[in-house]
Structures are given as C-alpha cells and as structure tokens.
Amino acid sequence: MKPRIGFLGTGWIGRHRMEAMLESAAIEAIGIADPSPEMAQQAAQLAPHAQVVDGLAALLALEPDGIAIATPSALHADQSIAALERGLAVFCQKPLGRTAGEAKAVVEAARTADRLLAVDFSYRYTEGMRRIAELVRGGDLGRLYAADLVFHNAYGPDKPWFYDAAQSGGGCVMDLGVHLVDLALWLFGEDVSEVSSRLYAKGDPLKPGDARVEDYAVAQLTLAGGASVRLACSWRLDAGQDAVIAADFHGTEGGAALRNVNGSFYDFTAEHFRGTAREMLASPPDAWGGRAAVDWAQRLVAGERFDPTAQELVRVAAVLDRIYGR
Numbered sequence: 001m002k003p004r005i006g007f008l009g010t011g012w013i014g015r016h017r018m019e020a021m022l023e024s025a026a027i028e029a030i031g032i033a034d035p036s037p038e039m040a041q042q043a044a045q046l047a048p049h050a051q052v053v054d055g056l057a058a059l060l061a062l063e064p065d066g067i068a069i070a071t072p073s074a075l076h077a078d079q080s081i082a083a084l085e086r087g088l089a090v091f092c093q094k095p096l097g098r099t100a101g102e103a104k105a106v107v108e109a110a111r112t113a114d115r116l117l118a119v120d121f122s123y124r125y126t127e128g129m130r131r132i133a134e135l136v137r138g139g140d141l142g143r144l145y146a147a148d149l150v151f152h153n154a155y156g157p158d159k160p161w162f163y164d165a166a167q168s169g170g171g172c173v174m175d176l177g178v179h180l181v182d183l184a185l186w187l188f189g190e191d192v193s194e195v196s197s198r199l200y201a202k203g204d205p206l207k208p209g210d211a212r213v214e215d216y217a218v219a220q221l222t223l224a225g226g227a228s229v230r231l232a233c234s235w236r237l238d239a240g241q242d243a244v245i246a247a248d249f250h251g252t253e254g255g256a257a258l259r260n261v262n263g264s265f266y267d268f269t270a271e272h273f274r275g276t277a278r279e280m281l282a283s284p285p286d287a288w289g290g291r292a293a294v295d296w297a298q299r300l301v302a303g304e305r306f307d308p309t310a311q312e313l314v315r316v317a318a319v320l321d322r323i324y325g326r
C-alpha cells in the first residue's frame, strides 16, 4: 500500500513538492492543511481525494504515515517534532530548525520514534551535483582543499514573512546559505573547525540586537582537515541577472563547478576542470526540484525508518549558528 501523506503548508514550494510526489505515484495524498484557503484549494486541485483540514492537529488526526512540511521556517522544528511524536515520518523544508538546538531536538525525536526524517536540500539532487559528488568520491579531483560557494537571489523572497526574523529565523543565510553549507559538509564530509563571517543589511554591517535580517553575507569556514570553504549569499543584490549560483570545488588533481546558466534559478551546468581543459558533466534540462521529496517518498515505500545520517542536519545548523555568531 502507498504511504498516506499529509501536506502541511501548501504555498509555492509545498505545492511544487506535492506535485512531484504525486507524479512519482509513490504516495497517496490524504490531507492538506494551510491557513490560507486559497493555498489549500490550489493544493486540493492537485489531489482531489485529499481532505482539506484546519491545521496540524486535524492533519495528524487523519493518521497519515508521513507528513510533508513547507510552512514558514520558524515553524519547522515544532511541527516536525509534533508529527514524529505521533509516529509519522517527516519530509521538512529547509531549514529544519533555526538553531542547532532546534535541529537536534527534531533529530532526537526522529531517533526516538524510529521514523524517516529528511530535509529538502534540493541542490544535492541536481544532476550536476550528483556528477560532481561522484568525481569527488571516486578520487578524480584528488584531495579536496577548497570550495567557493555562492547564491545570490537578485529578487529576494516575495513573501513578507521571510523578512521577519520571528517567522524566518534569519535572512539570506537561513534561506540560501543553508544550502551552501549543506553542500560543503556533504562533499567534504568533515567537521568545521573555524568560522568567520560578516553579515549586512542594506549595506550596513549588522550589529548584535539589530532587528533586521541579513540580506548579504560572506563566511569563511576552515574544515577539520584544513580545507577552506568560502561562502557568499544575498537577497536583492545588484547582480546584473536574476541569480548567481555557483559551487566550485578545487582538489589536488582537478576541479569541478556547478554554475547556473544565464542567471537561471533552475538551469545548471556542471563541469570537470583539468588545468585549462574543461569537460561538461551535466547540462539542462534537468527536472531536479522535486527529487529530494520523491527520494523520501520512495524510501518510505521501501519501509525505511530512522536514518542516522540525519545527524548531518544538526551539523549544518551548528555552522549556521556560528555564522550568526551565536
């Protein structure tokens, strides 16, 4: 029987991931909850047999096997814990928590309940990153010693809650930097020993206690083995194009880079560099956006329970804490 899934938060990304899971035919959507009737109705059009209910408690009362959470970021940890404590598997949007403490509490709840917990670190699932990860793991780049990771969204989010720290947990680092930190930790597989960072809001260095969220950030991570990772991310930067997204990795035997194409948020190339030569590893089209969601759904079908690699989610949140100087 297909896992019966409830969808909590069916705004832009919630509906996109729901559609991907439905198209995979791996799951059955049984419930939808979103305080916006318009968003709930749009989701119901994708899944006409799902029941639209009023909030998390009502969604849990339908006794789904799992829940997909795509609500404003500050809600993720508490909602994930509530679902896990009821014995549900959870697929949560990033960030899992606003702090390492929150992320750890969710991972511990998943461990205790022995339920599959995954977070939508969607860029891992681009064909380009998959190929780069293959090169790194196969030793083709030699020993990795540096990475430059960039995510500039020249528009910034269009929903007001992203700019309210109480609802978002932070600005562009919480929204975009989290993907970059995840990619770095995933590929290097090492702990972070040193972190330095600078956060800005409208060009002003952010001071402790400033109520504004950061819209530009740079960070330098030094990993346990000495490798260097430089990160930069922003909202509303004068970037000359919609987005600048790049992940460059440098090893003793070669390099590799994921780059967005013509400012696109969706189209990427991946290349393998050897000296001045380059080889294309991946290019558009690549429908990667829903892959993490479908992967979780398929693992649920396979009966998977708690996955100890969920501990990586706490490590990512801990690096964000250090970037924020907490």
Ligand SMILES: NC(=O)c1ccc[n+]([C@@H]2O[C@H](COP(=O)([O-])OP(=O)(O)OC[C@H]3O[C@@H](n4cnc5c(N)ncnc54)[C@H](O)[C@@H]3O)[C@@H](O)[C@H]2O)c1
Pocket (backbone or CB within 6 Å): 008, 009, 010, 011, 012, 013, 014, 033, 034, 035, 036, 039, 055, 056, 070, 071, 072, 073, 075, 093, 094, 095, 120, 121, 122, 123, 159, 175
């Ligand atoms: N993985 C990715 O690459 C990726 C991409 C975009 C967004 N996201 C994440 O997805 C989340 C949602 O982002 P979005 O752009 O879809 O935002 P959105 O504002 O479009 O959607 C959020 C939805 O949650 C609903 N909501 C608010 N409170 C709720 C509650 N208590 N219970 C149920 N629903 C509630 C809102 O009405 C809204 O429809 C964010 O955390 C964001 O960081 C992840």
